[in-house]
Amino acid sequence: MISKIGFMVNPVAGMGGKVGLKGTDGVLKQAIKLGAKPVAPRKAVETIKEFISKYSKKDKIQWFTCSGEMGADELKKVGVTKIEIVYTPTGKDTTSSDTKNACKKFLEKQVDLILFCGGDGTARDIFEIVSTKLPILGIPSGVKMHSGVFGINTSASAKMLHEFVNKHLTIGDAEIMDLDEDRYRKGEWNIKLFGIAKGIVEPTYVQVGKTMFESVSDDEIKDELTEHILDEIEQNSDFLFLFGSGGTIEYITKKLDIKNTLLGIDAVYNKKVLGSDLNEEGILKLLEKYPKAKVILSPIGAQGFILGRGNLQLSPKVIRKIGIDNIIVVSTPSKLASTPVIRVDTGDRKLDQLFAEREFMMIVIGYRLSRVVKIQTNNF
Amino acid sequence: MGEGLIMERNPNAFLKEEYNELVKKNLDWKLRILETGSTPHSVVDGKKVIMLCSNNYLNLSNHPKLIKNAIDAAKKFGAGSGSVRAIAGTMKLHMEVEKRLAKFKGTESSLIYQTGFAANAGLIPQLAGKGDIIISDELNHGSIIDGVRLTKADRAVFKHKDMGELEKALNDADKKYNRILVITDGVFSMDGDIAPMDKIVKLANEYGAMSYVDDAHGEGVIGPDGRGIGAHFGIEGKIDVEMGTFSKAYGVVGGLIAGSQDLVNFAYNKSRTWLLSGSHPPAVAGAQLAAIDVLETEPEHVKKLWDNTNYFKKELKSMGFDTGESETPITPVIVGESSKAKELSNKLYDEGIFALPIVFPMVARDKARIRTMMNAGLTKEDLEFTLDKFEKLGKKLDII
Numbered sequence: 001m002i003s004k005i006g007f008m009v010n011p012v013a014g015m016g017g018k019v020g021l022k023g024t025d026g027v028l029k030q031a032i033k034l035g036a037k038p039v040a041p042r043k044a045v046e047t048i049k050e051f052i053s054k055y056s057k058k059d060k061i062q063w064f065t066c067s068g069e070m071g072a073d074e075l076k077k078v079g080v081t082k083i084e085i086v087y088t089p090t091g092k093d094t095t096s097s098d099t100k101n102a103c104k105k106f107l108e109k110q111v112d113l114i115l116f117c118g119g120d121g122t123a124r125d126i127f128e129i130v131s132t133k134l135p136i137l138g139i140p141s142g143v144k145m146h147s148g149v150f151g152i153n154t155s156a157s158a159k160m161l162h163e164f165v166n167k168h169l170t171i172g173d174a175e176i177m178d179l180d181e182d183r184y185r186k187g188e189w190n191i192k193l194f195g196i197a198k199g200i201v202e203p204t205y206v207q208v209g210k211t212m213f214e215s216v217s218d219d220e221i222k223d224e225l226t227e228h229i230l231d232e233i234e235q236n237s238d239f240l241f242l243f244g245s246g247g248t249i250e251y252i253t254k255k256l257d258i259k260n261t262l263l264g265i266d267a268v269y270n271k272k273v274l275g276s277d278l279n280e281e282g283i284l285k286l287l288e289k290y291p292k293a294k295v296i297l298s299p300i301g302a303q304g305f306i307l308g309r310g311n312l313q314l315s316p317k318v319i320r321k322i323g324i325d326n327i328i329v330v331s332t333p334s335k336l337a338s339t340p341v342i343r344v345d346t347g348d349r350k351l352d353q354l355f356a357e358r359e360f361m362m363i364v365i366g367y368r369l370s371r372v373v374k375i376q377t378n379n380f
Numbered sequence: 381m382g383e384g385l386i387m388e389r390n391p392n393a394f395l396k397e398e399y400n401e402l403v404k405k406n407l408d409w410k411l412r413i414l415e416t417g418s419t420p421h422s423v424v425d426g427k428k429v430i431m432l433c434s435n436n437y438l439n440l441s442n443h444p445k446l447i448k449n450a451i452d453a454a455k456k457f458g459a460g461s462g463s464v465r466a467i468a469g470t471m472k473l474h475m476e477v478e479k480r481l482a483k484f485k486g487t488e489s490s491l492i493y494q495t496g497f498a499a500n501a502g503l504i505p506q507l508a509g510k511g512d513i514i515i516s517d518e519l520n521h522g523s524i525i526d527g528v529r530l531t532k533a534d535r536a537v538f539k540h541k542d543m544g545e546l547e548k549a550l551n552d553a554d555k556k557y558n559r560i561l562v563i564t565d566g567v568f569s570m571d572g573d574i575a576p577m578d579k580i581v582k583l584a585n586e587y588g589a590m591s592y593v594d595d596a597h598g599e600g601v602i603g604p605d606g607r608g609i610g611a612h613f614g615i616e617g618k619i620d621v622e623m624g625t626f627s628k629a630y631g632v633v634g635g636l637i638a639g640s641q642d643l644v645n646f647a648y649n650k651s652r653t654w655l656l657s658g659s660h661p662p663a664v665a666g667a668q669l670a671a672i673d674v675l676e677t678e679p680e681h682v683k684k685l686w687d688n689t690n691y692f693k694k695e696l697k698s699m700g701f702d703t704g705e706s707e708t709p710i711t712p713v714i715v716g717e718s719s720k721a722k723e724l725s726n727k728l729y730d731e732g733i734f735a736l737p738i739v740f741p742m743v744a745r746d747k748a749r750i751r752t753m754m755n756a757g758l759t760k761e762d763l764e765f766t767l768d769k770f771e772k773l774g775k776k777l778d779i780i
Contacts, residue, residue, distance in 0.1 A: 360548035
């Protein structure tokens with residue numbers, strides 16, 4: 001079977017990094033003036049080259065791409081000439097609207113996967129157009145790469161492409177995360193969760209025969225997690241439950257018939273929603289009334305953060321009030337396969353240290369089933 | 381449903397459909413037929429091969445003493461036992477095996493189950509229930525997993541042999557649960573590595589947890605005279621439950637547990653698999669007894685197994701093969717992609733060597749392998765022949 005891959009490079013992605021900018025979104029001219037050099041085309045070439053030399057003898061791919069540096073040049077450089085150009089950027093320097101327009105074309109061509117080279121900004125632009133209609137795989141090349149769609153390096157991305165084409169990998173949730181521009185202008189560095197895209201993930205297998213395994217869908221695992229959380233809620237009926245964000249938690253709350261804000265924090269008591277999309281103040285207020293609380297989190301993004309990315313509402317003050325022992329982390333095994341450690345960055349050194357001292361955390365990966373996972377904090 | 385209506389549901393249709401699906405995916409078992417006994421040189425599907433995938437490590441299934449004892453017991457006590465152990469199927473012979481086995485393993489008592497699977501699936505669910513937790517190595521064998529599935533206990537998994545993670549899981553469980561059961565394979569059957577049982581028992585003791593080891597591939601193989609994992613680490617009688625099998629190195633069939641008298645009393649009163657299946661025929665018990673005899677009096681078999689193993693491993697390594705972390709007669713020959721492992725296995729068979737490929741997801745995608753199991757009955761010439769084929773094919777397939 002031939003796989004249709006939509007391939008796109010954001011040639012200016014990653015240029016801000018070496019000159020100390022947060023990215024190139026909106027500040028390309030400044031970056032060039034500061035001496036920034038293109039990074040993405042080189043990373044894209046690296047990836048495709050590795051893919052071709054290692055895997056492509058067997059993998060059949062129909063390439064759809066954009067003209068010039070937005071894809072065609074890179075493919076030609078490594079000898080891929082049978083390509084269909086679906087989009088040509090309008091101006092000299094590519095912009096976010098070029099990314100989006102290219103994605104529209106990929107949708108029209110019904111590609112199986114969008115492979116792009118860029119950073120969080122590029123991922124966001126792609127997600128804006130394709131939403132969850134197509135899986136996305138990123139070749140990391142930006143300044144910020146918090147989103148869950150990236151391979152950890154170019155080799156990993158090449159391998160993932162190969163595994164996807166051979167149907168070894170399946171489609172799962174991948175968070176789109178990026179710097180919160182509004183807060184950044186006020187001088188705060190806050191990584192916000194923008195949405196849950198489709199990425200490609202390692203399936204979960206269960207042994208059914210002696211050497212026979214069946215892959216279990218993410219939804220089946222999430223059903224088990226839901227059962228688990230339901231037990232928790234029933235066994236702790238005097239507790240306030242705070243639900244974090246991300247695809248896994250959204251699924252659980254939906255199943256429990258709790259109206260949940262996908263990207264925010266919601267509070268539930270006795271299965272009734274007491275607050276949606278709460279900010280820090282709102283959470284603290286509820287905690288005064290309901291001092292016994294548990295918070296349900298799931299690792300999000302490429303690095304597996306449970307605190308400090310995409311959920312600053314859960315401030316150090318909130319976490320201290322709830323207590324580390326009352327944090328329940330749930331995750332599908334496939335998510336843990338791509339983020340074998342979970343990370344915490346509360347912005348509060350002393351609180352981070354409390355996590356660091358634990359070294360490990362029990363993560364719920366199925367009904368009444370947990371596994372030990374290492375905790376990593378930024379400062380320790 | 382009214383009369384004359386044709387039932388539209390075909391109750392048996394799924395049998396064929398699901399089987400065909402397996403065949404289509406090439407996941408069905410294609411049974412290989414042995415025309416000989418399980419001997420170092422067997423005839424498999426009409427072809428004479430060197431057997432590298434039986435668990436008959438010591439070649440005891442062909443030992444004259446075992447065969448003779450089996451025949452004698454059958455002649456004396458009949459072909460079957462007539463009942464389950466609990467009612468009228470416990471013979472003096474069964475009791476004798478249990479007594480001798482406990483002595484051999486350095487434990488207070490022991491109990492024989494119908495199979496190893498029956499031991500795990502019957503006992504584990506009785507050891508932990510609601511409000512308890514079972515902490516398990518991520519690579520534990522399927523029969524442990526099934527035993528664990530039958531309980532209402534919570535379950536936690538730690539990274540393979542990672543004592544830091546085990547301690548964390550114990551620490552976490554300590555506050556939340558009543559009983560804690562730590563369960564591990566002794567010898568892991570895919571890699572041939574050994575669980576750090578001394579450390580596991582020490583940690584379990586610190587946290588008041590029960591320790592349980594499935595030593596199926598260690599019985600008759602590791603420890604002085606093949607007395608198993610307890611003897612291997614010098615902690616005989618300190619592991620709460622030593623579970624094993626007579627079907628591998630002992631050369632017969634049957635599951636076993638060894639431990640305290642309290643454990644045995646509890647186990648035979650509570651294990652449904654033990655209570656509800658017929659006991660072993662006298663011939664089986666007779667052979668089991670002879671197997672223990674042989675292990676106690678003829679140390680040459682275990683020694684030969686290890687001599688063969690060490691030589692085979694050393695030569696494979698010097699040829700450039702990756703044999704992983706193995707510390708036992710299970711030697712994986714890691715070749716990379718699944719297709720390569722299958723190809724090597726097929727070619728080996730053509731050359732007269734029977735060794736099965738183990739592929740993803742049994743093992744990591746890039747760690748597909750041929751799993752070889754050494755046998756004390758193989759001669760130096762057999763090993764030279766085998767190594768020669770491995771070298772030739774390894775080069776041909778670009779593995780070394």
